[in-house]
Amino acid sequence: MAKRLLIPVVGVLAFSSVCIAQYQPGQALSDYIHSNEKFGRKLLLAMHETEQQKNIVISPLPVSQTFGALSEGTFDSTTLLELGKVFEWRDQPFRNVASRMLSARIPSEKFPPQEETETPKPSKVLPIAVPSKPFAPLSQSTILLYRGRGFLRDRFVELASRDYGIQFQEAKAGELPVPKDPDVRKLYELKGGILDFSIITFTDLRTPWRHELFNGRSQKLPFTLRSGAKVETDQMVSALQHYKHIAADGFEAVALPGGDAYLLVLLPAVGKDIIELEGEFAVGQIDLDSVMKSEEGDVTLPISHIRFSADLEPPLRKLGLNSLFTDFRSLGAMVSTSEGAHLTAAVQRVDLDVDTWGIKASAITFLGGVAGGVMGGVMLPPPQPFHMIVDRPFLFFIRDNVTDALLFAGVEMNPTLN
Template identity: 25%
Template sequence: MKLSKIPNRWLVIVCMMLLISGCGNSKQAFQREDIDKRLPTANNEFAFRLYQEVLKQEKANNVFLSPLSVSLALSMTVNGADQETRSAMVQALQVQDLTLEDLNRSNAALQSVLQQADPDVKVTLAHSLWGREGTLFRPDFLERNEAYYDARVTELDFQDPGASDTINEWVRKETEGKIGPIIDGNIDPDTFLFLINAIYFKGKWSTPFDEAATTDQDFHLPDGTTRTVPMMVQSGELDYYKGDNFEAVRLPYGNKQFEMTVFLPDEGISLERFYKQLNADHWKKWMAGFETTAGTIQLPRFELEYEKTLNGALKALGMEVAFDEHRADFGQMVSTPPRAYIHEVKHQSFIEVNEKGTEAAAATSVEMRTVSAPLDLFQMRVDRPFFFAIHDQKTGTLLFMGSVMEPETSSK
């Protein structure tokens, strides 16, 4: 089956086929109970493993990822993988205990639930497939991605210099202009498909910071120097946790289903030392240990832009075969030969945190080629490198995670 140049016509055809086949549809109203409980657990395990691999390459740099964006883009790709390649990808994603049907349906339910969780928090998830003109794709591959991921499917002339602009404009639109070009320049002749996820988040704090209370304060950098940053402050009863050599506080958005949790290592404890504890098991333990406590949080106002090619990290997680042009098997995506493989998994992200709330966005592109104990009172001053995560309290899903070694601020 070819991707249609006219998406609406293709969608009509697919919808008719879905009515006949009885496949699920991501547009239906899902409930939290429709999410296989194994999926959020697997997603968080993948999130922390991926983050740790990226940290190995970044050292003292700021890091900001949307593990959910990466896992959804790769889940779409899994629908085209076969044999050893599919096995390696699901192992890397930690979803080896789920059938492909379970994975797709639970991803559809998770997206539906997250996007409807809070009317005061905007969460949008969008997917698209951009295929080279004339490429024959397996019908099941296209149908599953449209049915479960509501993916826009489009055929493009990749030789047209404007093809990359078309894809980049879709990403820009779906992320409210926060993510820049994800496809650089002319598209390689061996590239036949881009699978792209875009995620956008905008939430106001349940209790905003008072802008009048923000003052310039010193932030201590890893090299021992300081930088002056705008430091926000909030006092009151907050969910607080004192762990082993660190403390943490939750800052909720809207109706409190989404929240940012900020982790600050104790003085004299480096962020690198904290990373040694950062895994899915400890995360689960920490989340259960927060207690409402009176105290004060001081947090920098900051803005980050981040870009990373994730090939190395994903190979380290066991997906190397999917990148190997001689071994990769995507026979459920296109007929082989020619052999198809993943050339690049590219991730871009953006976040701005201020007194009103948080705006964050990310996009992940998969480029396919052919052979190619609680305290009563706390004082938490975040004036040194820290880790943070934005997650859904009900499902436990991690939407974003990052480290701030040196805050960058907007011109506000």
């Protein structure tokens, strides 16, 4: 009887081993990037639904990476299920490997040690030293600062640093460093200094257009707002060349190539509401990658300067991430104390400039908590070039050229509000 039972069990184990062996690291990276893309679309929609008249820009990748690291600090089944659903991580056995591969693509700046920052003074909260800024087209650096009771567990520190590139520093009570960014500093003041740990990510992108795409060409043109009113805006006109492009019944889309990243512009058809298009894109009804073709044409696009700060907790909880903000058990495997830990704050500040030079974007992503107690392929162009004029609210997505990872996403409702 025992032998007969052994055969099916061995067969199941062998089948499982074959399935895991067939799941290659390249597929893991592709799945991880696709998950970040879907999460970014959902987060943008959740935020825009409550701020429908604002220009919005977010950076989903540091949020995905940071919560990926936090997933190594929990054994709580509810928290793991919520993380998998919100960040689309289900059925990804090698997500940690994918994160390491993505981190290898995006360089990180090293934070100076705590003792090299400002000398401690009584009742003074210290500013954190922002990493040095030599020119790097794309970079992302994350630091976790801890001053809670007990200590961070070795397993969490090892996995978070190895797989997600997080740097760690310890601070004494009353000396938790504060970033110089005013939006993040306000969070510390709002929490009254009760935070036991914080995770801060600096993301930067600086990339010019390829082939002098806009070559300084700009002009004043009308832009139609969602209300139907018109405003005059500065718009840049691209050179006539080949772009990835699609003109469909409900939308038009174009990819504008930069040196290290490209800008994907998604414009609703005349008469179609921007929120409706955004919803269709968020749930995957529109698959641009499979339908965009290389076509000759030119693009007229508003010059954009967006400064956006947002509390990420409400949209994250709207998407289903609740236990990490309410339950001390959610981060019980991160800290040594039996009471565990949970988040109390999540905020992001993004500055974005899109002009005739190229794309300049930076983001600071802050999480605070307490403890208990590449575009490829060429197709023949159509006989007539397209002329895409972006003169009404539109969506935009900035992706890395090498991995296609979604770096920034946003919606431009009114260029004159910047």
